Amino acid sequence: MRCAPFVTNILMCGVGGQGVILASDILTTAAMLAGHDVKKSEVHGMAQRGGSVNTHVRYGTSVSSPLIPIGCANAMLSFELLESLRYIEFLAPDAFAVVNLLEIVPTTVSSGPFKYPHDAIEHLRRHVPVTAIDALAVARGMGSARTANTVLLGALSTKLEIPEDVWVAAIYRSVPPGTEKVNAMAFTEGRRRSREVE
Numbered sequence: 001m002r003c004a005p006f007v008t009n010i011l012m013c014g015v016g017g018q019g020v021i022l023a024s025d026i027l028t029t030a031a032m033l034a035g036h037d038v039k040k041s042e043v044h045g046m047a048q049r050g051g052s053v054n055t056h057v058r059y060g061t062s063v064s065s066p067l068i069p070i071g072c073a074n075a076m077l078s079f080e081l082l083e084s085l086r087y088i089e090f091l092a093p094d095a096f097a098v099v100n101l102l103e104i105v106p107t108t109v110s111s112g113p114f115k116y117p118h119d120a121i122e123h124l125r126r127h128v129p130v131t132a133i134d135a136l137a138v139a140r141g142m143g144s145a146r147t148a149n150t151v152l153l154g155a156l157s158t159k160l161e162i163p164e165d166v167w168v169a170a171i172y173r174s175v176p177p178g179t180e181k182v183n184a185m186a187f188t189e190g191r192r193r194s195r196e197v198e
Helices: 020-033 081-086 120-125 135-141 145-157 164-174 180-197
Strands: 007-015 037-043 052-060 073-078 091-100 130-133
Touching: 007 020, 007 081, 007 091, 020 037, 020 052, 020 145, 020 164, 052 081, 073 081, 073 145, 081 091, 081 120, 091 120, 091 145, 120 130, 130 145, 130 180, 135 145, 135 180, 145 164, 145 180, 164 180
Parallel strands: 007 073, 073 091, 091 130
Antiparallel strands: 007 052, 037 052
């Protein structure tokens, strides 16, 4: 499969209720504000909360399809460790991953013979460089656990060429009214934490 030139492909994955869709909305808005052509696709699991959720965001000079071809994702933003393993095949050889240090055991694992792979991050690191952040702990430390998704976006943003002020403008346009400031602060903290772990 040939990957489209001049297109950046970001795959986001996680579990329902983690704010994956909102994070992809913020990224999409930021890319549009930066002057890119943008396409987005999202897939929800069978359960709105607890089911697998993934989104494809593609931006560049001209984007023809919202779906990232297998082997063409430039980056993965994973909100949960097991979910990152589900989509390894989408990653390009020179891709990177930003991963939340969070394990959510699926019902199919907790009630059956299968075991959660607690070495998920080590397995992912055998494929691509990984920036790992305990985004939920960072968000709770800032007084709002619900901003873990913008903490992760902050970490991702340090590796993309969209200016910081454009990201902040996208956050103010996308998050629920009244949460703009705390989300912007979480984003900034995510950027700082990303630089610390590199």
